[in-house]
Amino acid sequence: MKKLHFLEVEGNTKGFYTFLGIFGLISLIGVLAAYYMEHHGHYVTGMSNQVVWGTPHVFAIFLIVAASGALNVASISSVFAKTAYKPLARLSGMLAMALLAGGLVVLLLDLGRPDRLIVAMTRFNFVSIFTWNIFLYTGFMGIVAIYLWTMMDRPYNNLTKKAGMVAFIWRLILTTGTGSIFGFLISREAYDTALLAPMFIIMSFSFGLAFFMLVLMASYKYTDRPLGDYVINRLKNLLGVFVAAVLYFVIVYHITNLYSADHRGVSIFVLSAGGIYTFLFWVVQIGLGTVLPLFLLYGPTGKNRTMIGLASLLIIIGALAQLYIIIIGGQAYPMVMFPGMEVSSSFYDGVVASYAPSLPEVLLGLGGVGVTLLLVTIAVAALKFLPASLADEVVDPHAK
Amino acid sequence: MTSKIEKEDLSRRNFVFGSIAAAGLTVAPGVMLYQTANARDLSKPVSSKVRWGMLIDTTKDVDWNKCVEACVKEHGLGNEEHSRADQRTQYIRVVDVKNKTTGYSMSLPVMCQHCEKPPCVDVCPTGASMKREDGIVLVDRHRCIGCRYCMMACPYKARSFVHETLTDQKTTTPRGKGCVESCNMCVNRVDNGQLPACVEVSEGAIVFGDLNDPESDISRLLAKHGGKQIRADLKLNPGVQYQGI
Numbered sequence: 148m149k150k151l152h153f154l155e156v157e158g159n160t161k162g163f164y165t166f167l168g169i170f171g172l173i174s175l176i177g178v179l180a181a182y183y184m185e186h187h188g189h190y191v192t193g194m195s196n197q198v199v200w201g202t203p204h205v206f207a208i209f210l211i212v213a214a215s216g217a218l219n220v221a222s223i224s225s226v227f228a229k230t231a232y233k234p235l236a237r238l239s240g241m242l243a244m245a246l247l248a249g250g251l252v253v254l255l256l257d258l259g260r261p262d263r264l265i266v267a268m269t270r271f272n273f274v275s276i277f278t279w280n281i282f283l284y285t286g287f288m289g290i291v292a293i294y295l296w297t298m299m300d301r302p303y304n305n306l307t308k309k310a311g312m313v314a315f316i317w318r319l320i321l322t323t324g325t326g327s328i329f330g331f332l333i334s335r336e337a338y339d340t341a342l343l344a345p346m347f348i349i350m351s352f353s354f355g356l357a358f359f360m361l362v363l364m365a366s367y368k369y370t371d372r373p374l375g376d377y378v379i380n381r382l383k384n385l386l387g388v389f390v391a392a393v394l395y396f397v398i399v400y401h402i403t404n405l406y407s408a409d410h411r412g413v414s415i416f417v418l419s420a421g422g423i424y425t426f427l428f429w430v431v432q433i434g435l436g437t438v439l440p441l442f443l444l445y446g447p448t449g450k451n452r453t454m455i456g457l458a459s460l461l462i463i464i465g466a467l468a469q470l471y472i473i474i475i476g477g478q479a480y481p482m483v484m485f486p487g488m489e490v491s492s493s494f495y496d497g498v499v500a501s502y503a504p505s506l507p508e509v510l511l512g513l514g515g516v517g518v519t520l521l522l523v524t525i526a527v528a529a530l531k532f533l534p535a536s537l538a539d540e541v542v543d544p545h546a547k
Numbered sequence: 548m549t550s551k552i553e554k555e556d557l558s559r560r561n562f563v564f565g566s567i568a569a570a571g572l573t574v575a576p577g578v579m580l581y582q583t584a585n586a587r588d589l590s591k592p593v594s595s596k597v598r599w600g601m602l603i604d605t606t607k608d609v610d611w612n613k614c615v616e617a618c619v620k621e622h623g624l625g626n627e628e629h630s631r632a633d634q635r636t637q638y639i640r641v642v643d644v645k646n647k648t649t650g651y652s653m654s655l656p657v658m659c660q661h662c663e664k665p666p667c668v669d670v671c672p673t674g675a676s677m678k679r680e681d682g683i684v685l686v687d688r689h690r691c692i693g694c695r696y697c698m699m700a701c702p703y704k705a706r707s708f709v710h711e712t713l714t715d716q717k718t719t720t721p722r723g724k725g726c727v728e729s730c731n732m733c734v735n736r737v738d739n740g741q742l743p744a745c746v747e748v749s750e751g752a753i754v755f756g757d758l759n760d761p762e763s764d765i766s767r768l769l770a771k772h773g774g775k776q777i778r779a780d781l782k783l784n785p786g787v788q789y790q791g792i
Contacts, residue, residue, distance in 0.1 A: 185725070187629070187711065187712075188629070188630075188709070188710045188711035188712060188724045188725065189634070189708065189710045189711075189725075190627075190629045190630040190631065190634050190710035190711045191629075194634075194708075194710075195631065195633035195634045195710075196633060196634060196635075196636075196637075196698070196704075196706070196707045196708060197633055197704075199695040199698040199699060199708060200695060200699065258692050258693045258694055258725070259691070259692065259693015259694070259695070259708060259709070259724070259725030259726055259727070260691065260692050260693040260725040260726065261692075263690075263691075263692045263693075264692070266673050266690055266692055267672060267673055267692050270673045270674055270690060271672070271673070271674070272668075272671055272672060272673060272674040274668075274669045274670075275669065275670050275671055275672045275696070276670065277670065277671075277672035277694065277696055278672045281672065328696075331670075332666075332670075332699055332700055333666065333700075333702065333781055334666060334699075334700055334701060334702035334781075335699070478699070482702065482704055484642075484657075484702070484703065484704075484777055484778060485644050485777070485792075487646070487647075488644045488645060488646055488647070489644070489645040489646075489647050490642060490643070490644055490645075491642070491643045492640045492641060492642040492643065492657070493637065493640050493641070494637050494640040494642075494704060495633055496640075496642050496657075496704065500633070501633070
């Protein structure tokens, strides 16, 4: 096994500026879309008094959930002492921070009054899960930053395990907090279950690793650095396990709902009667986002780099569909105020709320992804996050 | 009726202990609906000795739309120019409920239920969504950041989000783009000793009063006939209760 050597990506190249330009533009368009929404008000969006959280939240929650999951690779290295993951730990920590930043930007810019951020940062209601999350998110940034420092500054290397442990515990609490945003909502049938907290944790494992793998493979491809099969195969096998685990939670969630009469409606809605949500569930979340990636990762194409990349992309698309169903489907499904009764009103009681994502919402959401990738691009050029080589002879302890 | 209340000029102490209730009842028929309506001393904090509530009798033959109209007028609602129908603010709405099996149907007005344990207050990150000591749940528009978490949490769908810039708002009901709003039990009127707008036009079908005062009309009616809460299973103990649902 050769010595591991970290090296910045050369910044003064055409390729670097191209990526900087692309991601910068996507971020800028996202910010402009947010400005458009804030200037006119949310009437220019698909959101309403029935569906109050729309597409920006799908992206924001995806990025925040993926952030804590992206840190997993570092955790496996530091906390569970798997040396094979050590070369990837720096990228893992940095990507986690970048994903969280991207998600928070979207969340902030979708507020009705983003100009009142100072209010959110100074006036706290400690009963609110949102308030907990403000501390969990800022704490995550600080802890992961320290964690990265211990990894990258040699005199502090001996603290990496401890910092990694704190970061790992923190990220579990953080995703519990994100899942609980929904889990503690008693009013809506789709939520109101503590199952959402662990489900969000396992979702983070899957979404975060899929995103990590795409960033890893793209970084090495476009910088012409060697990336061996040893790393990729380990990661893709792990990714498959996570995808299957998410499927397990989805099955348990729906079976639990179907078994109790007061939660049956929403699962029947998603599974068979929900129109676009049923389509998204079976075709996108389960078909494209779960079954096909499992086949691509474990089937005959399991060693094909392109297919592994495709599987990662499909997992992300499935993840967005899953969050769309949870967040928007959960609101579209009518709230039950009078059980067993037929209800109607001028405020859309008793009917499935209509929602169609508007262009500015989608652009804002994509802008968050742009911010994440922009930060990653700058980071890999500024500091030594990526090993110069991840070839098998460098990372595989059994390599000859 | 307002001037009559002002003339009564009873002290806050009397008001708290409900002696006016008895006085009001004996003074004139029809005054019972207004018995608790006395201006509070605005220099003093709201007292938790009072818990304002409403009892809505759905069996009475009343056009509930009049309540909606009175609410719209009182709070200056309906001035959106761009918002879609599903984006416009509604503080109070008429809900038609039908039992599919028996065919029994009825209508009832639904607004913020002014819960004793309001989920909207629990989830609000900044404390903008709040409950006054006298039980009125409302939004501090200067503190609301427009996150809409309260709208996710409310089991009565009682809240609306302002989707556009508004002009010509009522000074008594400040409303602005990007903030959440809902029925505030006409807190501006209640503090001035008036009845909420919907109660005033309800022809006696909505009784407003102090749930903490056993001598108040609302408490007496609740003691005699009982009252039902929407989603009582959630144990939020709403201040708005119903008869006939």
